[in-house]
Amino acid sequence: MKKIVALLGSPRANGNSSAIAGRFMETAKKYGGETKTYSLNKMKFRGCQACMMCKEKLDRCALKDDLEPVLDEIRDADVLVLASPVYFADITAQMKMFIDRTYSYYVPDFMNNPVPGRLHPGKQLVFIQTQAQPEENFFNDIYPKYEFFFQFLGFKDNHLIRAVGVNDEGDAEKQESIMKHAEDLAAKIIND
Numbered sequence: 001m002k003k004i005v006a007l008l009g010s011p012r013a014n015g016n017s018s019a020i021a022g023r024f025m026e027t028a029k030k031y032g033g034e035t036k037t038y039s040l041n042k043m044k045f046r047g048c049q050a051c052m053m054c055k056e057k058l059d060r061c062a063l064k065d066d067l068e069p070v071l072d073e074i075r076d077a078d079v080l081v082l083a084s085p086v087y088f089a090d091i092t093a094q095m096k097m098f099i100d101r102t103y104s105y106y107v108p109d110f111m112n113n114p115v116p117g118r119l120h121p122g123k124q125l126v127f128i129q130t131q132a133q134p135e136e137n138f139f140n141d142i143y144p145k146y147e148f149f150f151q152f153l154g155f156k157d158n159h160l161i162r163a164v165g166v167n168d169e170g171d172a173e174k175q176e177s178i179m180k181h182a183e184d185l186a187a188k189i190i191n192d
């Protein structure tokens with residue numbers, strides 16, 4: 001059974017990125033996936049403190065907060081779904097704090113080690129990005145920028161689901177092609 005963990009980076013529980021992630025996760029569950037969704041905005045956690053404990057003393061993050069079990073859960077997951085709106089041309093601060101904490105997934109000599117990550121290779125990333133700006137050329141640098149680091153951690157066969165020109169809650173759900181993209185991708189990933 002495939003295990004899928006979704007992290008929601010929007011503070012809006014019923015917003016666009018959460019709706020797309022919701023459709024993806026419902027579909028994954030329907031096809032037999034084991035799904036877990038976390039709303040980062042509801043969790044108490046800090047960004048990376050650069051304490052270097054994960055490089056010098058531990059093989060994991062030293063911080064004891066609400067993100068600790070989530071970082072562990074991702075170690076066991078086959079698929080990681082990251083859903084975030086664009087805030088000031090990037091992911092939300094909530095999502096960025098999570099990204100910074102993935103520093104704990106790297107081995108101490110990650111710059112020179114042929115296996116830089118501590119995670120089992122072959123996980124898949126599904127990145128969901130929503131933005132009010134209708135022009136697709138705006139903010140198309142966000143996904144490649146973060147996907148690069150997940151590739152470095154051994155993720156492969158990664159995917160982007162994107163909704164542009166969505167602002168109010170419910171806007172993404174009105175774009176049936178995007179919701180279908182989420183459904184089709186979930187079905188494909190689970191059934192592959």
Ligand SMILES: Cc1cc2nc3c(=O)[nH]c(=O)nc-3n(C[C@H](O)[C@H](O)[C@H](O)COP(=O)(O)O)c2cc1C
Pocket residue numbers: 010011012014015016017018084085086087088089090130131132133134166167168169
């Ligand atoms: C603080 C803030 C900053 C934003 N910055 C941008 C931006 O730089 N570009 C853009 O296209 N939309 C921007 N938006 C709009 C959101 O990306 C858009 O409403 C998105 O669909 C919200 O996703 P959600 O419903 O999942 O929260 C911003 C919204 C907020 C609240």
